[in-house]
Amino acid sequence: MRIGYARVSTAEQILDLQLSALKKYECDHIFSDFGFSGANFNRPGFQDALNTAGPGSTIVVWRLDRLGRSLRHLVEVMSDLRAREVGVVSLTEGIDTRSPTGQFTFHIIAALAEFERALISERTRAGIAAARDRGRRPGRPSSLTRSQIELAVDLLKSNSEKSVASALNVHHKTLRRQLRKFGLDESLTSNALAPQVTE
Numbered sequence: 187m188r189i190g191y192a193r194v195s196t197a198e199q200i201l202d203l204q205l206s207a208l209k210k211y212e213c214d215h216i217f218s219d220f221g222f223s224g225a226n227f228n229r230p231g232f233q234d235a236l237n238t239a240g241p242g243s244t245i246v247v248w249r250l251d252r253l254g255r256s257l258r259h260l261v262e263v264m265s266d267l268r269a270r271e272v273g274v275v276s277l278t279e280g281i282d283t284r285s286p287t288g289q290f291t292f293h294i295i296a297a298l299a300e301f302e303r304a305l306i307s308e309r310t311r312a313g314i315a316a317a318r319d320r321g322r323r324p325g326r327p328s329s330l331t332r333s334q335i336e337l338a339v340d341l342l343k344s345n346s347e348k349s350v351a352s353a354l355n356v357h358h359k360t361l362r363r364q365l366r367k368f369g370l371d372e373s374l375t376s377n378a379l380a381p382q383v384t385e
Contacts, residue, residue: 187243188275190216191235193252204248207277213246241271249278257295264292330354330364338365 190208192201201218208216215238219231232253239245245267247253253274254260264274264283273284274292282288330338334354338361341350351358 187215187238187240188213188246189235189239189243190246191232191252192216192218192248193222193229193231194220195222204252207248208246211246211275211277236267239267239270239272244273244275244284246275246277248276250274250276250281261295264295268292330356330361335364 188211190205190211190213192204192208194201194204201220205216205218215235217231217235217238219229222229222231235245245253250260253263267274268283273282274288275282275284281291283292338350338354341353347361348358351361354361356364
């Protein structure tokens with residue numbers, strides 16, 4: 187069974203060209219999405235196409251980017267279809283995963299997606315290293331300053347952890363994390379940090 191799928195992401199685009207190509211390919215069913223980005227996983231027409239596809243059937247698209255916007259998403263979709271024994275045919279690119287050549291093309295796409303992930307990871311690590319070299323600490327800024335933490339230590343000697351956290355406008359778990367982060371002696375606040383018991 188051939189299941190056609192068409193998609194356009196904006197109101198200015200039209201489906202006619204894709205629908206015409208899918209009909210010419212003699213698809214048994216054709217589903218479409220109008221005004222949906224390829225990055226959106228919850229496309230109703232796409233979900234209907236996936237639900238209709240069973241082992242031995244084929245999803246037919248005008249171009250591969252109709253299935254997913256990013257290379258990574260495309261590989262995820264095609265891998266899932268392959269596991270379900272559903273073929274993919276792209277009319278524009280001339281790809282048919284039911285053939286050895288099509289399978290080879292899929293492996294190339296998967297390898298490119300993995301390469302893309304590796305590049306992103308490498309750029310992230312390089313950015314963190316460069317930030318450290320400039321004296322900047324990567325990550326989210328501290329919720330409390332050193333002076334606020336020192337004030338909290340004094341307050342915790344005679345007040346509960348929750349009341350001190352509330353006064354500093356943070357969650358009590360955040361306050362606890364910040365105390366550990368700044369390496370302050372927990373013995374100073376052991377009583378205040380202990381669970382409050384009510385009778």
